[in-house]
Amino acid sequence: MSEIDRLSEDNEWVDLDFVDRERTPEQIIEMGIRLHLAGLSLSNTKQHLERLGVQRSRAAIHNWVQKADLQRTGTRSSNYVTVDETVIQIGTDRYWLYAAVDPTTNEFLHVRLFPNTNSGLTYVFLRELREKHDIGDTTFFIDDAAHLKDALSRLGLQFHIRRHGNRNSVEHIFREVKRRASSFANTFSHVEPSTAESRLESFAVWWNRCQS
Secondary structure, three states: OOHHHHHOOOOOOOOOHHHHHOOOOHHHHHHHHHHHHOOOOHHHHHHHHHHOOOOOOHHHHHHHHHHHOOOOOOOOEOOEEEEEEEEEEEOOEEEEEEEEEEOOOOEEEEEEEEOOOOHHHHHHHHHHHHHHOEOOOOEEEEOOOHHHHHHHHHOOOEEEEOOOHHHHHHHHHHHHHHHHHHHOHHHHOOOOHHHHHHHHHHHHHHHHHHHO
């Protein structure tokens, strides 16, 4: 089986409806999306496609990922959820990436990018999480940050302070996100926060796909 055929299997998670406006074959577009979300920089993805005889710019590959608009779908019910945040650099500014992760499956349930961190924004994040998933009886694993405890209490959600154990899942994922953010740096330095958030959402879809 050729590399293109192998990488283009099981492509229902990638929406290629925009391809009819492209001059590039679907298999190549999907390969470019997969390679970039798997950790290759735009430059390295471009070089990989060139070895296959396909000449496309870094901007074109970036546009493929944006146009695919990968979104996680479906309502989940989890007994435990880990919530945490980490700093992401976008150009010269720092933003806070909030993530909710199911420690049993290591899958993202929700991600958001905010300009800072406080109880109000944490409340918004958790409220959106509750709208997407059935978490009424979920126990949240958090550190002892006051804004997390305050927001969870305001929403009437159960939480348990834990610095190790099941919290290691989100910390492991954040390390990977930071590594990927470094490879995305040439893109993040020139985009709006909403575009960076969309890219991180696409990464979350790819990550969840790898866990299943």
